[in-house]
Amino acid sequence: MGGNEAANDCPIEEVRLTVPITDDKDLPVLTFRMWVLGLISCALLAFLNQFFNYRENPLTITSISAQIAVLPLGKLMAATLPDKSIRIPFTGWSFSLNPGPFNIKEHCLITIFANAGAGGVYAVNIINIVKAKAFYNRKLNPIAAMILSQTTQGMAGLVSSGGTLWMLPICGGLPTWSKALHEEEKRRKGGGLTRLQFFLAVFVTSFAYYIVPNYLFQSITALSFVCWIWKDSITAHQIGSGLYGLGLGSFGLDWATVAVFLGSPLATPGFAILNIMVGFVLIMYVVVPVAYWTDAYSAKRFPIFSSHVFADDGSRYNVTRVMDAKSFSMDLDAYGGYSKVNLSIFFVLTYGLSFATLAATLSHVALFHGRTIWKQTRAAFRDKIGDIHTRIMKKNYEEVPQWWFYVVLVVMICLTMFACEGFDQQLQLPYWGVFLAAGLAFLFTLPISIITATTNQTPGLNVITELIIGYLYPGKPLANVAFKTYGYISMTQAIAFLSDFKLGHYMKIPPKSMFLVQLVGTVVASSTCFGTAWWLLESVENICDRQWNLLNGRPWTCPNDEVFYNASIIWGVVGPLRMFGPSAST
Numbered sequence: 355m356g357g358n359e360a361a362n363d364c365p366i367e368e369v370r371l372t373v374p375i376t377d378d379k380d381l382p383v384l385t386f387r388m389w390v391l392g393l394i395s396c397a398l399l400a401f402l403n404q405f406f407n408y409r410e411n412p413l414t415i416t417s418i419s420a421q422i423a424v425l426p427l428g429k430l431m432a433a434t435l436p437d438k439s440i441r442i443p444f445t446g447w448s449f450s451l452n453p454g455p456f457n458i459k460e461h462c463l464i465t466i467f468a469n470a471g472a473g474g475v476y477a478v479n480i481i482n483i484v485k486a487k488a489f490y491n492r493k494l495n496p497i498a499a500m501i502l503s504q505t506t507q508g509m510a511g512l513v514s515s516g517g518t519l520w521m522l523p524i525c526g527g528l529p530t531w532s533k534a535l536h537e538e539e540k541r542r543k544g545g546g547l548t549r550l551q552f553f554l555a556v557f558v559t560s561f562a563y564y565i566v567p568n569y570l571f572q573s574i575t576a577l578s579f580v581c582w583i584w585k586d587s588i589t590a591h592q593i594g595s596g597l598y599g600l601g602l603g604s605f606g607l608d609w610a611t612v613a614v615f616l617g618s619p620l621a622t623p624g625f626a627i628l629n630i631m632v633g634f635v636l637i638m639y640v641v642v643p644v645a646y647w648t649d650a651y652s653a654k655r656f657p658i659f660s661s662h663v664f665a666d667d668g669s670r671y672n673v674t675r676v677m678d679a680k681s682f683s684m685d686l687d688a689y690g691g692y693s694k695v696n697l698s699i700f701f702v703l704t705y706g707l708s709f710a711t712l713a714a715t716l717s718h719v720a721l722f723h724g725r726t727i728w729k730q731t732r733a734a735f736r737d738k739i740g741d742i743h744t745r746i747m748k749k750n751y752e753e754v755p756q757w758w759f760y761v762v763l764v765v766m767i768c769l770t771m772f773a774c775e776g777f778d779q780q781l782q783l784p785y786w787g788v789f790l791a792a793g794l795a796f797l798f799t800l801p802i803s804i805i806t807a808t809t810n811q812t813p814g815l816n817v818i819t820e821l822i823i824g825y826l827y828p829g830k831p832l833a834n835v836a837f838k839t840y841g842y843i844s845m846t847q848a849i850a851f852l853s854d855f856k857l858g859h860y861m862k863i864p865p866k867s868m869f870l871v872q873l874v875g876t877v878v879a880s881s882t883c884f885g886t887a888w889w890l891l892e893s894v895e896n897i898c899d900r901q902w903n904l905l906n907g908r909p910w911t912c913p914n915d916e917v918f919y920n921a922s923i924i925w926g927v928v929g930p931l932r933m934f935g936p937s938a939s940t
Contacts, residue, residue: 373861381458385449385450388460391431395424395468397471400470400472400878400879401882403415403472404883408897409911410909410911421468425456435451437451475503475880479835481887483835488898488899502836505766507843507847574606575610576596576597576601577604578594578595601638656698659700661920695928697924705817712815754869774836781833783832790823790841794818794845795845815842820838835922894910897910898910
């Protein structure tokens with residue numbers, strides 16, 4: 355590398371050490387192998403993650419699993435498929451079944467395909483809480499539900515196009531991992547395992563062990579010694595239960611328990627893990643116990659740790675008593691004659707900390723990254739931004755036209771308004787709510803992208819969006835969750851797209867190919883998740899019910915949907931004015 359190139363190389367050391375500064379632009383990218391393996395990976399991961407999302411401890415399969423699995427399949431296809439050219443009828447296009455060795459660019463595009471399937475579809479939570487008997491148990495038009503699933507995943511178009519200019523480089527393990535998988539490895543002198551042999555050994559061992567907590571010995575998911583010793587003590591169970599209490603003295607030997615809700619700690623920087631741990635200890639083991647045992651806000655009437663909502667007498671809140679069945683909105687007279695909504699002290703603190711997190715995100719980004727953002731913004735408008743990787747990409751490939759993003763955005767907004775305003779307004783959200791949700795997503799994408807890029811943690815907009823629409827449009831639970839989904843997931847999808855674009859940027863994949871794969875992957879993943887959810891809701895009796903006897907011991911308890919449902923009661927049915935405002939006591 356020359357002195358001038360070195361001076362303009364990527365400022366991130368990990369990128370300089372792992373990402374090549376060369377490019378072979380003649381490598382085939384949109385190959386038959388890539389489409390076959392990519393579509394299968396996307397659909398399979400979407401199905402499995404949606405299927406297992408209903409479990410008590412949801413199981414998440416990441417795109418890394420697909421990245422590993424498709425490597426031997428790609429090489430097998432390269433070794434066995436004929437290399438003859440096939441013409442597409444009535445067009446001048448043709449393609450080869452086997453354009454040469456399975457290459458790293460194909461592999462990365464398959465990984466991006468798999469990413470689309472691994473992320474899940476947040477809008478399916480709305481379908482679950484509407485249709486499941488354990489929640490609202492109402493009818494929902496399948497076409498409206500399908501459009502809802504598709505549009506919530508596709509509303510990130512404009513956000514992605516703008517955010518790419520400013521997002522800090524995301525240097526995860528994928529570029530390094532992809533490079534390592536495709537490099538030829540020579541066995542070291544004196545023997546030892548190759549990378550492939552080591553991987554296979556870990557894979558077989560992990561698979562063999564996973565059978566233990568999931569089938570043979572399920573109780574090791576949460577070992578609560580305090581509960582075993584003081585079996586009849588309610589206080590001991592509140593303190594020691596790993597599933598329904600504070601979990602002191604409890605631990606799990608199931609990796610799904612460790613990683614499912616916070617993500618894998620292996621991919622998170624050490625300082626972020628320590629920060630999370632300190633905050634967790636302070637809240638869970640100091641603030642919550644003190645607030646509970648001092649009976650703050652009558653906390654002892656309700657469980658110490660719960661995401662449910664309760665009536666004044668401590669029983670589960672019966673939302674049907676305060677809802678008008680015909681309009682599916684709040685009945686003020688019925689609410690006045692029943693009970694206000696009460697939360698556990700843990701749930702109250704969770705909401706408070708969520709608001710604090712968003713405020714801290716904005717102030718942190720402004721103070722610590724404001725100057726960098728301003729410099730990169732000015733450089734972008736002057737077309738002077740870019741390290742050696744950017745120069746290679748601009749030299750070898752055409753960028754994605756901005757109007758592609760605008761078209762996707764306009765189409766998604768039109769379909770969204772059709773789904774929300776049509777179908778007898780089953781989703782309840784008015785047209786102005788769609789535009790407001792898109793505006794909130796656009797506003798928060800930049801600061802939260804920076805937090806994600808530096809800590810591997812993504813603060814959500816789910817609580818602030820619930821609060822806003824709850825003030826503006828109270829008494830409408832589906833309008834609340836629909837607004838939350840469009841505002842929150844549009845930003846989350848934009849960040850995911852940016853991460854994929856950054857991977858493609860480092861691996862020198864043509865941007866138009868990236869855009870096409872992301873678009874197709876989003877449609878396939880949304881359709882698969884919707885179909886899986888609809889099938890399970892129609893076929894599994896009593897799905898999402900917390901009473902295990904009704905489920906015959908099957909773990910279909912839907913913990914994520916339970917939180918989603920209770921949030922719709924708090925912010926949608928009752929609303930923030932009656933929950934936290936001057937009329938909260940009435």
